Amino acid sequence: MFLNVRDFEEVARTRLDPVYYDYVAGGARDEVTLRANEEGFQRLSLLPRVLRGREKRELDVSLFGSRASMPVLLSPTAFHRLVHPEGELATARAAAAAGAIMIVSMASTVAVEEVAAAARAAVPDRAPALWFQLYLQPDLEFTEALVRRATEAGCTALVVTVDSPVLGLSERNKRNGFTDLPEGLRCENLRELRGGEPGSVRQIVMSPELSWEHVDWLRRHTSLPILLKGVLHPEDARLALRHGVDGLLLSNHGGRQLDSVPSTVDLLPEMVDAVGGRIPVLLDGGVRRGTDVVKALALGAAAVGVGRPVVWGLAADGERGVRRVLELLREELDHTLALCGAGSLRDLTPDLVRRTPAGRG
Ligand code: FNR
Numbered sequence: 001m002f003l004n005v006r007d008f009e010e011v012a013r014t015r016l017d018p019v020y021y022d023y024v025a026g027g028a029r030d031e032v033t034l035r036a037n038e039e040g041f042q043r044l045s046l047l048p049r050v051l052r053g054r055e056k057r058e059l060d061v062s063l064f065g066s067r068a069s070m071p072v073l074l075s076p077t078a079f080h081r082l083v084h085p086e087g088e089l090a091t092a093r094a095a096a097a098a099g100a101i102m103i104v105s106m107a108s109t110v111a112v113e114e115v116a117a118a119a120r121a122a123v124p125d126r127a128p129a130l131w132f133q134l135y136l137q138p139d140l141e142f143t144e145a146l147v148r149r150a151t152e153a154g155c156t157a158l159v160v161t162v163d164s165p166v167l168g169l170s171e172r173n174k175r176n177g178f179t180d181l182p183e184g185l186r187c188e189n190l191r192e193l194r195g196g197e198p199g200s201v202r203q204i205v206m207s208p209e210l211s212w213e214h215v216d217w218l219r220r221h222t223s224l225p226i227l228l229k230g231v232l233h234p235e236d237a238r239l240a241l242r243h244g245v246d247g248l249l250l251s252n253h254g255g256r257q258l259d260s261v262p263s264t265v266d267l268l269p270e271m272v273d274a275v276g277g278r279i280p281v282l283l284d285g286g287v288r289r290g291t292d293v294v295k296a297l298a299l300g301a302a303a304v305g306v307g308r309p310v311v312w313g314l315a316a317d318g319e320r321g322v323r324r325v326l327e328l329l330r331e332e333l334d335h336t337l338a339l340c341g342a343g344s345l346r347d348l349t350p351d352l353v354r355r356t357p358a359g360r361g
């Protein structure tokens with residue numbers, strides 16, 4: 001029985017090739033940050049209000065023009081066909097059915113056009129909410145073409161991942177010899193289109209030479225909202241404002257890039273402070289429970305993303321699994337709001353969160 005996200009991880013672990021399980025579950029180096037993300041939430045307590053609730057609670061949000069049924073979105077994760085044959089098609093259908101925003105990874109194993117078509121077909125009566133995650137490529141012409149593709153496919157915001165000047169190093173992957181996708185799987189958004197014909201597939205280039213000038217370049221080349229994913233230093237948050245960025249997704253890549261950075265929820269108050277309400281701050285990393293969502297929103301996040309929980313749902317039970325993971329998080333969020341005496345997300349304020357004294361968390 002799937003009662004919570006953890007149950008999905010357990011089933012996924014038994015279903016998946018251990019090499020692929022490790023690829024998803026693992027983090028960089030000693031995995032200090034990977035663990036810190038979940039622990040960060042566990043060290044925070046909730047202090048509920050009483051006698052002020054509501055029979056029906058409002059969970060819906062509007063973010064960068066996308067309406068969503070809840071403030072939980074699907075953070076971009078690569079290679080969904082590694083864990084389920086339907087890959088991103090199944091994920092997109094489940095997200096659309098749940099009314100959740102899906103951030104399609106640039107490294108998806110299904111082309112963004114097909115992901116969008118699957119989402120649209122799942123909810124013919126409304127527009128599914130899709131955003132596109134981008135690693136800026138030093139080849140700007142290619143980057144521009146990719147942005148155009150994602151925009152034409154129906155993605156309505158760009159999430160630019162900036163924490164990957166080089167690839168983080170997972171020692172699990174190294175030990176397992178996992179370096180490449182198996183035969184038949186490709187990053188379909190990296191396929192060159194020559195005269196409309198699918199051609200060879202490029203590799204994603206991580207470049208340490210990317211700079212704020214590239215963000216400015218992107219700003220000039222798209223009218224879509226731009227979010228930066230992976231800004232951790234408050235000074236960079238202030239720089240992002242100056243460079244016309246529309247939002248931040250506070251993320252440490254699920255502990256997969258630089259190990260030993262703080263958990264995202266620990267950094268959240270500082271980052272919210274740094275942008276001073278001028279742009280929304282979203283957060284991902286370690287969100288596994290409705291209580292985690294409430295803690296992040298109370299501390300000022302506009303929404304949270306989930307990475308691994310979606311992949312566990314997909315691996316365990318395909319489209320149905322992802323759908324159930326999203327439903328569970330929604331139910332837990334609603335239940336937590338009720339127990340906190342909150343009628344809507346607006347009632348979530350920082351005074352509802354307390355830091356558990358050290359050593360007792
Ligand atoms: C990721 N993440 C990620 N981020 C990104 O910007 N582009 C990507 O292609 C991927 N791919 C990816 C694959 C897998 C298997 C994982 C687990 C993660 C990071 C992801 O967007 C997100 O930041 C974290 O997953 C959030 O942490 P949790 O929810 O997994 O704890």
